Amino acid sequence: MKESLSTIAERVGVSVTTVSRVLSGNAEKYRISKTTEARIRAEAERCNYVPSLVAQSLRKRQTKTIGLLTPSLANPYFAEMSSVIVSEVHRRGYTTLVIDTMEDERNFSDGFSLMLSRQVEGILAVPCGQDSRKVEQINHDLVPVMLIDRYYEESALPYVSTNNYKGGYDAARLLIKSGHKRIACIQGVRTSAPNNERVRGYRDALEEAGLGGEAIVAGNEFSIQNGYLEAKLLLSRKDRPTAVFALSNNITLGVLKALKEAHLHIPEDISLVSFDNYAYMDYMEPPITRVSQPVEDMALLATKILFDRIDGVSTGVSQLRLSPTIIQGESVGRL
Amino acid sequence: MKESLSTIAERVGVSVTTVSRVLSGNAEKYRISKTTEARIRAEAERCNYVPSLVAQSLRKRQTKTIGLLTPSLANPYFAEMSSVIVSEVHRRGYTTLVIDTMEDERNFSDGFSLMLSRQVEGILAVPCGQDSRKVEQINHDLVPVMLIDRYYEESALPYVSTNNYKGGYDAARLLIKSGHKRIACIQGVRTSAPNNERVRGYRDALEEAGLGGEAIVAGNEFSIQNGYLEAKLLLSRKDRPTAVFALSNNITLGVLKALKEAHLHIPEDISLVSFDNYAYMDYMEPPITRVSQPVEDMALLATKILFDRIDGVSTGVSQLRLSPTIIQGESVGRL
């Protein structure tokens, strides 16, 4: 049932070497006769021979495999990213091993070790946690590592990310230009570099407009619940904000729930800008104005750089931030 | 840099065998002295030894790997499914190789071959296309295959799917009980078994209520555009339906767009029931009533059955359909 070079060799009556050379397309190079070649090919065909990539990997010392460590496949943002990566890796003749770290630093670290023992030729990872040492050592000594979306602040590890600062800045500018002064920002996890960059952009925009004192930054999780709770608190303030900037799609959903409970309408009573772009946002009432991250480009670029490194094409230090774009909905009112 | 049993053996001054036995935890069994064991462990630790799963796989003839073939990781439904599978497989000490077939039958078939050459011990797949022969042969001769979500009509291949018939039936019943008689159904691809089961359930419910003649089934794709176009057509009929049953979340989004353009409000002017469940549906205006598929349970069950088969625990023919549940929104009006 399970065929190998030797079972074929035996039946055809030649050596394993010859079979290998024929089936790997080197018949000509090693002067195997047309007749022998044909007989071997026929037999391989007949018995449905499939070469063992495991054996090939061992011998050739390349597994044609890359590892992907994502914090949550269930999150559409990372799912889309993974989708692009998996396809692109496949297009290049490699296969992807996927591990979902579930936002856990321990899983992340163990995942790396697993990838190493599986001899992957490169690793694409969305990091969890703050400690970059292990990753740096692996990247330096063993296989190329490429970070996506998140990165370590003080590290030289290459990454591709959204220009989150610009996203935060542009969103805040948009609201300011529409006349808003009390603009609250509901953030996600505070240890995440992208989150902090968004907040920094938001703060700078306010500062620039002479609204530095008005900045309100709340929240600590990229979840619906966090968005809901923080929005509840914001709405109960005496000086209720006139606009909310939600730093993720889930936070936005939570905000929407709170607004609904307070019978507040967008954009008449309050304005809303979200981070992240999903199709459904166009179909909300009203459509949500949002900062769209270039997920596909990020994934493509990260994959390309990783493969360049695998192929030995030096690209120097690459720490890239791609510009987000604003998608206009109708959730921002003029004051 | 790259350590192996032999580099360690050499440095410690023992045989490869001994190192192997110590590091695989069999020191006791093979009477390796405590001192030797300690020296080997220390050296392995020092040089960051990571065993090669590739070499182990070749020798032990088990790769501890399973393959996952999904039609579109970018689709949140399959992303969630994949998320559960990847985690569950990982929990069992295996790793998942992922291929995105992009709904292409050729990719699907090639993906299977790739998985085989990588010697996976089992395959979880959402099939594309109609031809089950290759899959059946592989399942019979080589490695256990388990289908999820979709399945082949006339095949004995094991699968876990939603009870789509019940989903279609229940949704239609719900609308009928609310007084609707002209209930249109917008479907997805007509070669998909789940799609057809949903339609069959819908038809049976209408039939039962004496509305057999009223059935309207339109559409041919699980896309926003299809939902939009078909809804446009439906709305332009003289006998406009009073309710729409959209067979996927994307179709629903398309319907919403068409309704908005026609200035029709849900549920006053028209009712809507969707298939698939996503958090955002609770935050639409109004929240959408929908048929929720038990994605997590399906994924868990499929994975369990696959592993049972890998472990040689016979489970007989398992073709399972799990009941969907209806999540009540406010998108269905009484007539």
Next chain:
DNA sequence: AAAAAACGCTCAAACGATTGTGCAAAATTT
């Protein structure tokens, strides 16, 4: 007709692990 070249294929080692068997030295029993 002898020498050289081309032909067609095989040998054997290697990749990095695992594992049944074997064997000398030490410890124990008789």
Next chain:
DNA sequence: AAATTTTGCACAATCGTTTGAGCGTTTTTT
């Protein structure tokens, strides 16, 4: 003190490939 058992480890084959080197035949060259 001889026989037996236990201890502690090594040998060598194996998994399924790849690959440099080699070797007998046939064909071509001179």
